[in-house]
Amino acid sequence: MSLIPIRPGSSPGSGAERSDAARNRELLLCAARQLVEECGADGVTMDKLAERAGVGKGTVFRRFGSRAGLMMTLLSDAEAEFQGRFMFGPPPLGPGAPPLERLIAFGAERIRYVLEYGELARAAEASLHNRFEAPPAVLWHRHIEHLLRSAGFDADPWLMAMSLSATLDPDRLLHAVRVQHVSQERLEESWRQLVTRVAGGTVAP
Amino acid sequence: MSLIPIRPGSSPGSGAERSDAARNRELLLCAARQLVEECGADGVTMDKLAERAGVGKGTVFRRFGSRAGLMMTLLSDAEAEFQGRFMFGPPPLGPGAPPLERLIAFGAERIRYVLEYGELARAAEASLHNRFEAPPAVLWHRHIEHLLRSAGFDADPWLMAMSLSATLDPDRLLHAVRVQHVSQERLEESWRQLVTRVAGGTVAP
Known part of the structure; x- marks a missing residue:
């Protein structure tokens, strides 16, 4: 079975990138949920999340906007x-x-x-x-x-x-x-x- | 028993005025309560109140400010x-x-x-x-x-x-x-x- 490209021009390579992105997003959410459990939602900041997930703050903002x-x-x-x-x-x-x-x-x-x-x-x-x-x-x-x-x-x-x-x-x-x-x-x-x-x-x- | 003036300089004359004012205020409130009963508080306007109480709109504003x-x-x-x-x-x-x-x-x-x-x-x-x-x-x-x-x-x-x-x-x-x-x-x-x-x-x- 061959995959139907979601958007015209998308290649197997960009498909792999998308699934990488999904994994990274899930990893960030996982870290965020840990933080919520530890200090409540009010205590979660973008800085703390970046630190916990071991990524740059820019990555966190790119994923969630704010x-x-x-x-x-x-x-x-x-x-x-x-x-x-x-x-x-x-x-x-x-x-x-x-x-x-x-x-x-x-x-x-x-x-x-x-x-x-x-x-x-x-x-x-x-x-x-x-x-x-x-x-x-x-x-x-x-x-x-x-x-x-x-x-x-x-x-x-x-x-x-x-x-x-x-x-x-x-x-x-x-x-x-x-x-x-x-x-x-x-x-x-x-x-x-x-x-x-x-x-x-x-x-x- | 003589009345103790509430503020220095207030005379029996101004005392009578105060009790007139109190009566007028009570009259306006009475009219306002009638209006609330008839059309709910949301339907009460300063115009309607003035009309019901038979006074000018200015009087209503002087009494309640807004x-x-x-x-x-x-x-x-x-x-x-x-x-x-x-x-x-x-x-x-x-x-x-x-x-x-x-x-x-x-x-x-x-x-x-x-x-x-x-x-x-x-x-x-x-x-x-x-x-x-x-x-x-x-x-x-x-x-x-x-x-x-x-x-x-x-x-x-x-x-x-x-x-x-x-x-x-x-x-x-x-x-x-x-x-x-x-x-x-x-x-x-x-x-x-x-x-x-x-x-x-x-x-x-």
Whole structure:
């Protein structure tokens, strides 16, 4: 089978270059994710990334354009990864666990995600013209609604899913942790209490 | 008993003028509240207010400085009135009713308030440096927390009160009603379901 050139005039040589570029890009993103894990998204700079990946700062700027460009790439990758896990991944977040267990796991993962991406998650939401109808927000809302229905909740699950989503607003979670010194564990436990009571289960002590 | 002049040099004559001014101000506010009730805060203009109160436009501007000034006065009056009712007013919103009934009434009143003040309630919140620690927000939070405790809820009532407050965010309520065409009754019923389940009561059919 012969390859169909993507653009007229592209040669096998430029194809190899493209796959080199893809590998380099993945390497840079990998280094960036390490940095996010170590110091939070707010602490990632183009300088630190260049240093960690062992490349020049120019290379980093050529790949992502700006720090904002890097952050949007990281966030959209993280979002896609998170979506993949709650829709297709292993239980309890993914299919296979009882709906209430999945709901509990969803909130816990969402809290971790917001705390990891910090200002970035907040800024991404604030920059949207309509944060309630951004594709990821719509998907989370539908997911919560679906789990509520599966758990037998029938008192307007669509609207209840909206209220439950509200309790996971990045702005509010970050304020609780950074300003009010609420621990991640406390947030996760409160979410568990909330959804267990709403979905009609028995709250374990 | 003789009156103590508020400022040196103020005479009984200027005292009478002040009380005239106070009466005129109250009259203008009364007209403004009528307009808010009829067409929502977003529909209130300085022209309409002058016409309704039967005064010149100049008088309206002298009293409130600008439309924003008028709106802040109305909002702070409405806020004070709302606070008075949930803290000292008649049941079920005020003291005397069981805590769950008070919680249900609180949300319903809050939803009505946000829908009545519309963009203004949203703008007032957005303009705050820290919307979670504005005095009214702190007061609502404490009130919900107190009612949760009184209803026997002991799984971190402070944090649960924060989550319940989140579901009443003006931004979110206005989006639901104006863009998603959710009725006020549906919002109130969903709040009733939410707090009844959280506070451990039996949800009436």
